[in-house]
Amino acid sequence: MKRVLLDIEEGITRVALVEDGKLVELYYETKEEESLVGNVYVGRVDNVIPNLQACFVEIGSDKKGYLYYGSKRAVSDQEKNPSRPKVGDTLIVQVEKDAAGSKGAVLTQTISYPGKFVVLVQEEGDIGISRKITDNGERNRIREGVRAVLPKGFGAVVRTNGEGKTEEDFQKELQSLLEKAKVVENAQFRMAPSLLLQQSLPVEKAVRDFYSEKIDEFVVNDQQTYEYLLKTGDFNGEKQPRLLLYQEKLPLFEEYFVESQSQKALDEKVWLKNGGFLVIQETEACVVIDVNSGKSAGKGDLEKTIQKTNMEAAQEVAKQLRLRNLSGIIIVDFIDMTSQENRNIVTKALETAAKNDRIKTVVVGMTELGLMQITRKKTRPSLSKQMTTKCRQCDGTGRMPSIDWTVTKMRREVESILANTIYNQVTVRADGRLLQAFCGQENVYLDKLSKRFQKNVRCESSKDMGFSLYEIIKEKQR
Template identity: 40%
Template sequence: MATDIIVDAGVNQIRVGLVENQKLVELYIDDENRHKTVGNIYRGVIKRILPGLEAAFVDIGHKKNAYLDLRKLQQNLNNSTLNIKQGEHITVQVEKEAMGMKGPKVTSNINITGKYMVLIPRENSIGISRKIEDNTERERLKAIFEQHKIENCGIIIRTDSVGKSEEELIKELNFLKLRWAEIEKKETYILAPSLLYGEISLPLKACRDLLTSQIRKYIVNDRDIYEDVIKFIGAISPHLKDKIQYKEESNLFQHLMIESQIEKALNRHVWLKSGGMIIIDTTEAMTVIDVNTAKYVGKKDMEKTILKTNIEASIEIAKQLRLRNIGGIIIIDYIDMKDKADKNAVINVLEQELKNDRVKASVLGITNLGLVEMTRKKTGPSLTSLLFNKCPLCEGKGMTHSLKYIGDKIQKEIDFIFTQTIYSRITIEANQQVIKWFSSKDTSYKSLTEKKYGKKLEFIENNNLTNEKYNIIKEK
């Protein structure tokens, strides 16, 4: 499989795409006007403690205070008494960006990520990624880190460490140790709230987390970023240096036909090769995915048609979750299957395809209603939330009120004003469609209303207004 990392740097935005066989599978976006904080470590001030929620709000220097789960903090103390007070200083790390009305979510479990390992200060355990399945390699890696263990620091060994020499691994371990020592030193004198450590830039993060010996090329279209990446990779993985390429192309995504793939990834409907379709809808609580046969009708056996569509949908769903970075609770409504073996086959395909995803996902099973429940870890904003705003007309509902609803509402307001107030003249300012609805009645609504109440009613057309926006001007 030919896999490339493409870094497209624009005037105000940097985009990183992971491309497998010319197909975009992961997309990361960093806007200059969107302040990224995940991974940052702050010295904060506890502003408010909520015992009922077992939570605290911490000022880390942002507009909104950060949310800290005190239950996790209690676990870190190994059942010791949790004794924190308002106004105290605390070191925290952002694990989730601020979204909407909510501030960022922080944790006191600090970790510093490297290419081959994650350093966990104030811990003592050594963990190994589950994706490293070779027992001999697991034992080798564990032995290396037990021999070079840092006091009061835990380690999680990442998959990229497989096959790496002891020298390479210890070099990075010492680098992370030095970085933590600098943070600890800052803790003693810096004024809170303040930033102690900032996560590296998106191109460098892609280099650290995505660039491996299996990657064919890392292509970037910005000379300064190219120089930074060369310097960075030279320090952590010099053997990968030859994979970094500079390409002088102002719109690299357009040139490599990635732009059109992003447009497709924003569609609610996703067509399958067979003619079937999946429909993806996201709400505040969860993401719901519906599968249907659409244009695909099969040849003879209906059950085989359904099974083929559901299997094809499972492959596509795993791809879409990864590309769109959809996290949280996910419900999949497959086409109904009678055979238990068919249901198992579909679930097995879904689980197998999800293994290609670096983000942890779990299939929980099928409900009594035949819906598949699964979760995928939230690792940041979804592609939709990054590239879409709520519709100002429907405010994100996906629907607007009908003309009849709006007309009836205006009528009720007119009736109230003419019967319950002193006003004798009303002017309705609305767009053409709303005014047309009133004039489309068999008998003139205007003349009937004026006759009924003995008062004056006028309409003014203003096509700058939407259907749901209108003005009622009252005169005595």
């Protein structure tokens, strides 16, 4: 049983793909952090960088979008690119990637309109077909069927869900997508910056991405959304998934035992059935996954134990990439294998498991150090970045200064104030445990300061302050 759960609450939409009771994919969006991918804007060029054949475009969001307009990398200033825009020009652009960190959204001038079976591309071109459709006869049938109904001046890319669809199915969807293209064409003379077409509503995106005959049902807990989806005609018919309205008191995710699974998806450590475990860490440059033997170590033949753990880890890595939506460069440190044959077997197992991922995933292979290299296309922020925020106390590092380091820093600051300023009294505010370490056993450090500087040092305990935080108040007493 495969089902898609659409949990819609005030300002928050959560979408879960569940297969046989197991959470496979999960993402959610809020109104404040809504994805802009697919949206079409009329933008205004703010700055042009000829050396990079790129420009920054104002589209009305907090950060300016980045548009690469060239056909070759790093053309010099002397070379004239006929497609180079000028500051102040207005352009029709589409968001290709959401803004991340300090970087703005990545834009493109090739406008596309994604559907459930086919993507309509607003430029004359060939008909592309998903690589996951491998039968040559089926590929030729699809290509001829789409070519017969494709409007002039457009190209198309047939998605994996297009397998088995008839010419009539493609014509119906292309007609719907063409209506969106006309909306953009009619609105292109609006004042920049302006939104022309919004294509990234969470519910529409979920239906478009997950819709296929392999999905048994969609379950939604919002009456308005249910009625909207029902009117599309994509549900409750022959060879169509069921659409159900959930109205029970128990929360939707709890009813289908998904809530607890969604919380575990944030855990750094993932246990394997044989006693081994994965440690998953996201960094700015890449995602690192470490495979550990854990409780499986010391059981029987060492090489067989390592191979068994690595094989199970390969399956789990592929699952975690989908569940957590990990993307970009991914490095997996499997347990060292002495046999090249075993390395090849693990690589093949990972490649096979990755084929279940609807997002393009490439297993590059192992390095000389035995590190598996994987790349996965980035479509939206990872689950942890969607569901968590940077810690203000540790600034997102996940680590805090030790008590010894903090106490040493506090003492240096206090001594510097007493030695180099006119202030003759210092008050130190901090957590009680930190103050106890600062003062030393039986206040030996405070006594030492008083004798050395002939000045007063007071300590004030504050329960509201974090463990590694403190405040030093300087005073001048007469």
